[in-house]
Amino acid sequence: MAITRKDVEYIAHLSRLEITEAEADEYTKQLSDILEHVNRLSKLNTDNVEPTYYVMDMKNVFRKDEVEPSVDRQKVFKAAPSIENNGFKVPKII
Template sequence: MSISNNDVQHVAKLARLNLTAEEEQTLTGQLNAILKYAEKLNELDTENIEPTTHVLHVSNVMRDDETKESLSIEQVMRNAPEEEDGQFKVPAVME
C-alpha cells in the first residue's frame, strides 16, 4: 500500500489545510515511509501470541457495590436553598 499525491491533497482538503506542492511531496514521502515501516509488522510470527487490548495488565480498581442506608428526605433537604413538597425548588428555566 502506498500514498499518492492525490491522497495527500484529498486529506488536506478534508482537513482544510492549504499545502504547497513542496509540502505535499514531503508529506507523501513521510507517509509512505511510515506505511513501509508498519508493513514490517506483517513479517512477525504471531501464531502463538494471545491477542491483548493493553500491553500491561490492567484491573478494575473500583470497590465492590455495597448496599447502604440512604439519607432521609429531611437530611437531604437541609442542603436545599429552597424546598417545596420534599423537592428542591429551583428557578424556572422555561417560561
C-alpha cells in the first residue's frame, strides 16, 4: 500500500495543514518508507487477539455530578488571539 502524492495532499487537508509542493514530495517519500516498515504487522496472525487501547484495566471512572469552580474565564481569554463580547472571535465560517 504505497502512499501517493494525492493521498498526501488529502491527508494534509484532513489534518488542516497547508503544505508546499516540495513538502508534499518529501512527505510522500517519508510516509511511504515508514508505512512500508509498518506493513510487516499485516503478516502477523491476530485473529483471536483483542486490541489494547489502554494498558490499565480500568473502565468508566465516575465522579459525582457536582458543580465545582472552573478556570476563571478572564484568565482563559488572556491567552486567546482574538476575543469579542466574552467569546473567541474567528474569521468567517460560511
